[in-house]
Amino acid sequence: MTLTVVVVDDEPGLRRLLVLLIERDGRFRVVAQAEDGIEALAAVREHDPDLLLLDLGLPHLDGLEVLEQLQGRVRPAAVVLTGFADPATLERARSLGAADCLVKGEDFARVIEVLYATGVAADGT
Template sequence: MSWRLVVADDDATLRRLLCLLLERDGRFEVAAEAGDGQQALDQVAATDADLLLLDLAMPHMDGLEVLTRLDRQARPRVVVLTGFAEERLCQQVLDLGAHACLQKGSDFAALLDRLAEVAAA
């Protein structure tokens, strides 16, 4: 079984790398990519994704706004991947409905395992 996900990050190079790693892992299928918050919302609505891998600092609409606008009933499970190391910020995204908050630069194997844990929960 593979989990479908939307990868949302404004850094196109990192987004592409994440997509390659996810596809290569075998447990995931990238349903769509998004370079900003509005695109993330649009792609979540257009796909039947199980997961949303969401950056916080994006143009047009940041990840916090995306979390507040996602329909809580039909939303995919959300894992936030951020460059900000503030514990308070991670608590805020969890309070807004994210299932996990990870730091950019984390070990990719650990990221993939955490995504699988969140998807399977």
């Protein structure tokens, strides 16, 4: 099973690194990248990915607003990767449907493991 992913982060270098990390794993295919919330929603509509790797600190629409607009959709399962370690912000993301929340400075090494577990759980296999 290959899981499709949209990667959303406003930092181009980090976004490229995440795409390389994800695609190198072999269990994923990155179908789109976005640098802001508006592009993220457009990519989700166009590609209907299994997973959304989403930063919260985005221009135009932030990650929480993206999650709000995606509420009620079965796909994609959202994994937040953010610089915000504030528990209230992370809890808000979860309440808006994020399957998991990772903090950039603390959880970067777990991105692949969490993406795969989230994708498998969402797929029901």
